């Protein structure tokens with residue numbers, strides 16, 4: 001197989017990993033670039049927009065994660081890019097102005113340390129031989145040695161390790177080989193220590209696979225909150241579990257996409273799993289950007305979020321005593337509680353009403369507020 005064929009396979013394999021600051025839209029991280037498969041648009045932590053080459057170094061894996069189409073039991077075509085192959089290909093794409101950064105992950109080919117060594121060698125080539133100074137996101141393999149993690153942090157712009165499940169018990173339902181505390185939480189602790197020693201430079205991210213272990217949304221939200229508190233996470237990502245066919249796939253299709261067959265029956269992105277994923281992102285935003293606390297998030301008797309209504313709307317309906325909010329007097333935090341008003345809209349309302357009263361829904365629309373939604377919850381001089 002030549003490098004391009006390998007890249008077709010490996011880049012397609014990496015598409016379920018969202019923890020790469022991919023642009024947040026209705027379905028975060030599932031936006032493809034012009035290449036359709038290797039290259040993803042992403043917003044960097046700095047806010048700058050770039051295209052990332054997103055790929056695995058290898059889809060060979062010793063692990064048995066039941067949610068993963070590349071676990072060792074699957075009869076699929078395996079391949080590995082050598083560090084030199086991958087670094088050279090990346091630089092060709094970079095020099096042709098097609099990518100501005102790299103997102104690199106890998107199956108566990110050998111063990112955690114040999115896998116990390118291969119990935120680090122790739123990044124080292126990019127930094128030292130090719131003098132690439134741009135964005136590199138490097139996944140840490142669970143169970144990696146602390147020295148490898150330190151080296152990865154020195155070379156990459158951002159590192160992350162996927163938590164996958166909200167507890168050791170839940171993870172044990174997905175894998176008999178991955179150890180929650182030793183391999184994953186241990187790696188997060190090492191990353192945090194190294195970042196703190198770097199005078200707080202940078203932050204880590206992580207990702208849950210949602211719906212594979214029978215966990216509830218409440219378990220994920222609790223775990224997410226703890227992750228932000230304990231490890232200063234830059235972001236937590238959620239990836240809806242998608243069932244995959246166990247049918248053997250052993251050939252590269254005419255378009256070079258090995259996994260066409262594997263995913264042709266994949267669930268549409270309006271399926272409940274994706275709505276659930278979207279609700280978890282909404283909760284994440286409410287906790288981080290809207291000054292909501294966990295007590296403001298409502299779950300059903302099974303501990304799950306409503307699939308029908310977004311969690312901010314659920315809160316508003318359960319708190320009629322809070323409304324209507326006077327748009328010309330309410331403070332920033334009160335405005336943030338109003339469905340249809342986000343942080344940008346709330347800031348603009350507070351800024352613009354200094355120049356004169358906000359009178360109509362049209363005034364609100366011009367400030368970026370979803371006026372039709374917000375109007376039901378606001379007191380306006382003219383309605």
Ligand code: SF4
Nearest residue numbers: 061063065068071107
């Ligand atoms: S370690 Fe990663 S690539 Fe390997 S089976 Fe688990 S999720 Fe898949």
